[in-house]
Amino acid sequence: MSKVSAWSIAAALCLMAAGPAVAYQQEAPANADVVAAAPSPRAIIRDARAIAQPRGVEELREVEIGGIKQWISIRGRDRRNPVLLFIHGGPASAEMPASWLYQSPWEDYFTVVQWDQRGAGKTAATNDPALVTPTITIEQMTADGEELVAMLRETFGKDKIFVLGHSWGTVIGLGIAQRRPEWLHAYIGMGQVINGQENERIGYAFAQGEARRRNDAQAQAELAAIAPYPAADGAVTFEQILAQRKWVIGYGGLTWGRSDFTYEQNARLLSPEYTDEDLAADQYVGASLVQLLPGLTRLDFGDVTRLDCPIFLFNGRHDYATPSSISAAWLETVSAPQKQVFWFEHSAHMMQFEQPGKVFMHLVRDIRPIAERAGDVAPEDEPGVGE
Template sequence: MNALARSLVLAAALAANVAYADAPAPKPVKPTNRAEAVAIVAQARQIVTPNGIDRSEKVRIGGIEQWISIRGNDRRNPVLLVVHGGPGYVSMPMSWWNGRGWEEYFTVVHWDQRASGKTHLLTPEDRIRPTLTAERMIDDVGEMVAWVRKDLGKDKIFLLGHSFGSYVGLETARRHPQWLHAYIGVGQATDSPESERRGWRFAVDAAQRDGNAQAVRELEALAPYSAPGHPPTIEQIYAQRKWVAHYGGVMAYRRDNQSDSDLAKLSPDYSDEQLRALWRGNEFATPILLPPLLAHDIGANKTLDCPLILLLGRHDTNVNSDVAAEWFAQVRAPGKDLVWFEHSAHMPMTEEPGKFLLALVNKARPYAQKAGDAAP
């Protein structure tokens, strides 16, 4: 290339750069903040059907105000009350993603329990602390079931308990079977001391296979973990849970449950202020409520007077699913179904949401249909 040609090429390049520099900067692609993202989610999940329901309100349960949401495409559908786990691990803020399909077949009631989520922000901790007992939590469930039945005009509903919620949920089903189409247990608590021992053994074995000296050292320091007559302290529980989660016992094939809890950040059900304090109740209530539960075998009772459905993650060693399945095999109930989620641990509603919806529709809803409690 001669000197003239090179000069022309250089001039063209400089002109192009000048034109590019003068061009307006491209507009940012939205959403650029949480408010914009939440608005998109809220619009997409809006209930627009003529007979639908979408309510968010405070209800007085157990002497205090507690937050609930009620959503569904058709009021004629059966009601499903969700009792979340933790204690304090609310399910309402994840429901925009993993529970939208449920609302086509059920009227779904999510509830931030005592010392949980938005409810925790309504009452001072010093007032709530003396009430944080298993019996009070069970009574709250009973009051909520009674309120839902009356408010929504239903003789019976479905009660779904997850993790800690499966303890208070199962106890409610035992006391008030006549109120329920069926009880649905997810991550079902039964023989908690045995579940804890198996979870510890799982984590030790996984750490040894992995050559993880730190994990082995920390876990063996807990031995004998959950020995008969010696329930674990909250510090020991947290230490065990750390490595159970790391080796996929909370969410299969993952090292924590962040992909579930992060869903809360886009929830239209929570303001920024409520979201910033979302897990404060979990931190407050867990040391009080969890250790006593893990000291008891609540599966000793092998009779239930309403239908029983268990939805269990095959990899769940957080609340050991094999222990729950062994209990299920011995239970006498008017109807029984167990669905295994082969690619889930403790969070099958998030890990396998499609299969979870199918299980609710195919295993639970027929009980309501038989009773004439379902939209055609």
């Protein structure tokens, strides 16, 4: 494989390192007939999460974006609340199927939109990959995001919405913030990507340091074998990336205190929005990566020194998939109407799973007030429709 800058395939390699989700088996219980008649786990979760409020919204919708059918879920207990668009990572690692683990509290304060990008999840399962794969570029996917923001503003009658990008999704999200700041209450970057070469250098140094500290001879040998990493021009081979990511993930640089990613992969098996066919669309991750790599190797937001909308960073203290020190230093150079870094001391790259309560707290306490000041929230003490 040709030489590439490795940060761009971090999330997909995380999935590869985690391996497939485990299918658990057990002996049939004595009351097997009763159990067989019980609702499926997906149906139970779907029913438990049902939004019954009269002004609520709970939709799983196919929409046309960028000339293809793409899927979004829209959930909130009062459609008058501000809209928050979550742009998932990967590339092609849809957030929708595991978001049920943490998202429900958000829905009291936001109308939350999960979007399966082209080449990912339900969108991948719906379209012909032979036609869509050639269109997977940074420019097209940023344009898709821009189009979706415009659609959501019109659908909900909003002048502005919130955009939250995670990992690869921060590339799209920051692009939207640059292009359409007047459409955003604020942009939130979670695991923000800034500079690919520095990303690899710091992640490699972390893995080396942990290997020495733990006296892990196998890790030390495998990491030494890929030196220098990255090369002077920032390039690395695919095999080098695999070796580096293996140990970054294994030492908790993706999820602090965990050596793999199976907890998220297994949660997808219970997704109330997904079918088995949708889950099988993970096979298209590789195609998305191949298409995006040429642009991602050149990507560097270091020269972005001004944003015309508020920006917040959610940074995991132990994140070595997209090392937080890079984005924190970058934000110091940025001029914006409002900016702040929120540190997650017990998280790496997956703080929505690692510290979900703290993510929720910052969204409501520190970020939603921007919409409150603009009058873009539901009245808190107003009786519900029909009460």
